Amino acid sequence: MSAPRTVTLATTDRGVVTIPEPGWCRGHAGEPPQRFTDLTHHSIPARAAGILTVHLSQAPYLVGSPERQPIVSVVLDYHQDLRAEQMPELYEALRSVQRVLSFAAAEAIRLRGDAS
Incomplete structure (x- = not known):
């Protein structure tokens, strides 16, 4: 088993700290220093149909x-006003959103199981 990944970050209230970093975290490059309690891990975002952005997060x-x-x-x-004939396009966009949300939820559940 490999050693857990860590990241060293500057904070505004505790100085430089080293904390565990989940493998799914996209990293913290370019983030300004913040309070220790506000440190948050984010995954790479996924988009669906131009109307949804989703990512894993952990604070x-x-x-x-x-x-x-x-x-x-x-x-x-x-937010859009649509003609009735445009509804099939919206249905397909919402199906795409559903697929992305289902994948994100399954991944969060899988990771929760790994961490138990």
Whole structure:
């Protein structure tokens, strides 16, 4: 078994810290220093149909309700007035969104099982 991955980050309240970094994290290059409790891991985002962005996220040091396991972060951006004839296009876009969300949920569940 390989050694757990770590990352060393500058924080505004604790100076430089080294923390575990999940293998799915896209890395922290270019992120400005932040408070220790705000350190968050993000996966590479996936997009669907130009209306959805989804990625895994985990904020293990969050005060109050730390995220001990990855969660699915979802941004849905769609506002459109459509003619009735355009509904099939919307249906297909929503099917694409459903596939991406199902994959993200399955991956979060799989990772939660790995961490138990």
